[in-house]
Structures are given as C-alpha cells and as structure tokens.
C-alpha cells in the first residue's frame with residue numbers, strides 16, 4: 001500500500017492580476033513531517049487553502065491521497081485534519097460540544113466520540129475548559145481548541161498553517177511535542193511555520209517557497225549540505241562587551257574558525273570547519289582567552305542561513 | 316510528555332451528505348436558540364402580540380364581530396412582520412457571517428459538500444423562524460379563546476398558516492441569497508431588512524402604479540394571500556384581480572389600479588421565488604472563496 005500523500009500539480013493562483021502561486025509542483029508522500037517555509041506573502045497559506053478547497057485554483061489542481069480536492073472535496077478531506085487561518089467556532093459552543101460536532105460530522109462512531117474528545121482536549125491541555133464557552137476564550141486557548149479539532153478524528157494527514165500562532169511559550173513547546181508524537185505514529189504532516197527552530201526540531205523535510213515559486217523540497221540534512229556550505233556555526237555570549245581586537249583578530253585567529261560575525265556588543269556567531277571535535281576545541285580556545293564566555297550553543301542558523309541566502313537570491 | 320496519540324484510525328466512514336445536513340441543522344439550530352438575537356426576536360414578537368392584543372381589546376367593534384374577522388385582522392396584520400423579521404434575523408447574515416466571523420474556515424476543513432452547509436443552515440433558520448411563528452400563533456389563539464371560547468378554530472387559519480410557511484420559505488430563500496452576496500454580516504442584514512421591511516412593497520407599488528402591470532414578480536405581492544384567505548370571497552385562482560379606481564383631484568383625474576394576487580398564483584410566486592433564489596444562492600456559495 002502506498003502511504004498518505006499530498007500533491008499540487010501545476011498549481012497556479014491569481015488574485016486579480018497578482019499571481020500568488022505560479023505553477024507549483026509538489027508531492028509529499030509517506031509518513032513524515034514536512035515544514036513549509038517562506039517569507040510573508042510567499043504563498044504558503046494560499047497553497048494550504050488550495051489543498052483544502054477553501055479557494056479554487058486558477059490552473060492546476062491538488063490531490064489528497066490521489067483524490068482530486070477540487071472534484072471530490074468530501075472524499076479528499078475525509079482523513080485529513082485541517083487548521084488554517086485561526087478559524088473561529090460558534091461562540092456559544094463549548095469545546096466539548098464543538099469537538100463533538102466535528103467528530104459527529106466526520107463520522108466518529110457515537111461510542112468513541114466522548115473518549116476522543118476527552119483525549120484531544122487533554123492533549124492540548126484544555127480539559128479544564130471543556131465546558132466553557134468558546135466565545136469567551138483567549139486567542140491562544142482558541143488555537144488550542146482548533147488544534148484539538150484538527151486531531152479529534154485521528155486523521156492520517158494533517159495540514160497545519162502556523163499552528164503555534166498566538167500560543168504562549170509553553171503552548172509552542174506543547175504543539176511541538178504534539179506534532180512530534182503525531183509524526184511518530186505514522187502520519188503525513190504538512191506544516192507551515194516561521195519558527196525555524198520548530199521546523200528543525202520536528203520536521204524531516206522542508207519545502208521553501210518564495211513569491212509563488214517552490215525553491216526546493218528535500219530532507220533537512222540534504223538541504224543544509226546542499227545550500228548551507230560545509231560550515232557549522234555556534235552562537236556565543238560573553239558577560240561583558242568584547243574588545244574590538246577580539247572580534248577582528250583574536251577569535252578569527254583560532255584554528256578552524258572561518259567567519260566571526262558580531263550580533264551585538266556581547267554576542268557573536270562563529271562559523272567553523274569540522275565536526276564536534278572542532279566545536280570542542282573552539283570552546284576551549286574561547287574560554288582560554290578570558291573574554292568572559294557565559295554561553296556557547298549550536299545555532300539553528302544552519303537552516304536560517306539557507307533560508308536567508310535562498311530568499312535573498314531572488315531580490 | 317505523555318501523548319494520547321494512538322495509531323491512525325482505520326479510514327472513517329464519513330456520513331452521507333443527507334445525514335450531515337441533519338447533523339449540521341441540529342448544531343446550527345442549537346446555536347440559533349442560544350443566541351442573543353433569538354431572545355431579542357422573541358421579545359419583539361411578544362411586543363407585537365401585546366400591541367395587537369391591546370388594539371383589539373381597545374377597539375373591539377367589527378374586529379371581534381366574527382371569529383373570521385378577528386383571526387383575519389390579527390394574524391393578517393402580524394404574520395407578515397413576524398416572518399420577515401425572523402428571516403432577516405436568522406437568514407440575513409447566515410452566509411455572510413460564516414466569512415466575517417471566520418466560522419466558515421472551521422466548517423470548510425471538514426469533509427462536507429458546500430451545499431450541505433448551505434442547506435443545513437437554511438433548515439435551521441427555517442425551524443428557528445417557525446418557532447417565532449408558533450409564539451405569535453400562541454398569542455393569537457389565546458386572544459381568540461378569550462373572545463370566542465375554546466371551540467374550533469376557523470379552517471381558514473389552517474390554510475393561512477400553510478401559506479405563511481410557504482411565504483417564510485420564499486423569504487428565507489431570498490435572504491440566504493442576499494447574504495451569500497456579501498462577506499460582511501452587516502451588509503447582508505441591512506439589504507435584507509431594507510428590502511423586506513419596505514423595499515419590496517415600494518417596488519410593488521412602483522410596478523403597479525407606474526408600469527401599470529400586475530407586480531407578480533415582487534415577492535411581497537404574494538404575501539397578501541395570507542390575509543386574503545379570511546375574506547368573505549377569496550380569490551383562489553391562478554390569476555390576480557385588478558381593481559381600477561378613478562379619483563378626481565381638482566382638475567386632474569387620477570386612475571389607480573390595485574392588484575391582488577390570486578391565492579394559487581401567490582403560491583406559485585412564492586415557490587418560484589424559493590426555487591430561483593435557492594438555486595442562485597447555492598450556485599454563489601459553491602463558488603465563494605474563503606480567502
């Protein structure tokens with residue numbers, strides 16, 4: 001049996017004379033988590049809406065598990081959980097009622113509904129609010145309920161548009177944990193995000209889109225080695241402002257260091273050659289210079305650098 | 316972190332569209348019944364009932380001379396306004412509100428046909444409106460019992476009730492269509508309220524007086540059938556009647572023609588309105604983008 005799949009073929013969307021998506025071809029297949037990256041206005045939400053029949057393509061089409069979304073929206077969305085554009089639920093409904101309604105409309109058998117609703121509410125840490133009115137909840141609480149609604153029927157495919165929007169830091173971490181757990185249980189997840197650390201943390205593959213064009217779609221390690229160059233990088237912080245001399249001469253002079261970029265008076269991003277071994281030597285050398293090193297961490301910048309370099313190439 | 320994620324469920328059997336319409340109707344109706352506007356409209360209907368009760372009690376005379384005259388004037392005066400208000404309250408933003416309040420984004424992610432949403436909301440609005448008619452009817456029947464005892468109600472009331480329900484369906488068809496023209500609730504409300512509270516009757520007069528043809532194409536023209544049933548000799552026919560009167564005003568002679576729809580004609584107009592507006596509204600909603 002072939003795994004779950006999401007596909008866009010020749011997908012073009014124009015709003016008036018503006019082309020938001022231009023002949024996008026993308027096929028995601030199998031059980032994994034794919035991060036969907038791109039600057040504001042790149043066309044991520046547009047793509048996800050076209051995948052769920054909220055808007056209609058100007059040309060091309062989308063398929064879920066091989067079923068045309070445009071021709072058979074009901075069948076295509078049957079096994080899909082969707083969260084796009086922070087939707088709203090009828091304000092007088094409680095989470096229990098709203099999720100019960102979703103489960104009912106999706107065909108979750110009556111005998112399992114209550115259990116499923118309780119399970120997903122627990123998962124998004126909203127059990128205590130199960131019987132409060134949705135209309136009175138905060139933005140982040142609503143988003144948690146929306147995530148629960150996307151999960152209540154235990155879908156095989158999840159389409160999530162910036163799921164951690166509006167959540168507090170704990171909420172962001174929880175969403176991350178939920179997505180990671182879902183990924184481990186044989187699902188295809190397509191998730192747009194601006195949080196690169198989240199993508200690095202939970203996604204196996206990334207697709208980068210800019211101005212309606214797909215720049216690349218590949219596994220995370222491939223992306224970084226293909227576009228990111230061979231340099232690893234660390235972010236370091238000092239207890240006091242660095243002497244200019246240290247930034248321009250001493251640190252770049254450490255063996256293996258390729259580049260040293262000052263982020264602010266007390267922080268640097270250092271690119272270096274080599275693996276863990278080289279990283280250890282670099283740390284020792286920095287400590288040895290008595291500059292007041294207080295923090296030394298691998299930067300998420302590998303993906304960020306790829307992102308920035310690929311996006312700016314188009315400017 | 317302990318997660319409760321299980322293995323993927325075997326592919327769920329999504330209910331048939333008919334079953335989904337039923338479910339959606341139920342949830343939507345519950346939403347209507349709990350809404351503030353339901354309470355507000357109930358209060359308005361009670362006020363209308365109270366005013367009519369007071370007027371009848373105050374003037375009595377010919378109004379309560381026969382039970383037919385009583386039901387004809389009380390129901391005839393109030394049913395139309397109750398129907399139109401209910402349709403505006405429950406239908407005016409039924410579709411526009413899905414866009415404005417972003418609840419549509421929630422529904423659209425579900426495996427539903429778009430028509431399922433439209434039809435489910437329509438039936439829910441219909442049932443909520445019927446409950447308003449029932450409230451008004453209860454006030455009417457209580458008054459009737461006071462003047463004429465608890466005997467049989469005139470059969471004309473039954474027919475008038477059926478006509479009122481058909482009229483409601485037609486009016487709701489139109490309000491749903493207007494509400495699918497917009498993505499902002501207020502526009503849907505304002506347009507339907509203006510049209511049904513006086514726009515259509517204004518148009519009806521314009522057509523009758525200026526164009527001088529029977530205004531059969533205006534929905535409000537059909538509404539008169541609801542009251543006509545109670546008259547001494549109703550026109551049950553498929554053609555309307557035209558009465559021309561000429562009045563002298565100084566040196567001018569003004570001729571006006573008053574058209575009255577036949578009851579069968581009114582039913583045809585109402586059903587026609589419903590079919591056309593429902594088809595157009597569905598067509599629009601199928602093509603509207605949630606963007």
Ligand SMILES: Nc1ncnc2c1ncn2[C@@H]1O[C@H](COP(=O)(O)OP(=O)(O)OP(=O)(O)O)[C@@H](O)[C@H]1O
Pocket residue numbers: 015018020038039040041042043044045046047606
């Ligand atoms: N309804 C619309 N009418 C006109 N233009 C639109 C419409 N919806 C989207 N666009 C345009 O299409 C482009 C892509 O928008 P989209 O929402 O897909 O971007 P995005 O990648 O999701 O951005 P963000 O990261 O800000 O969410 C934008 O330039 C946007 O202005």
Ligand SMILES: [Mg+2]
Pocket residue numbers: 044045046161
């Ligand atoms: Mg977006």
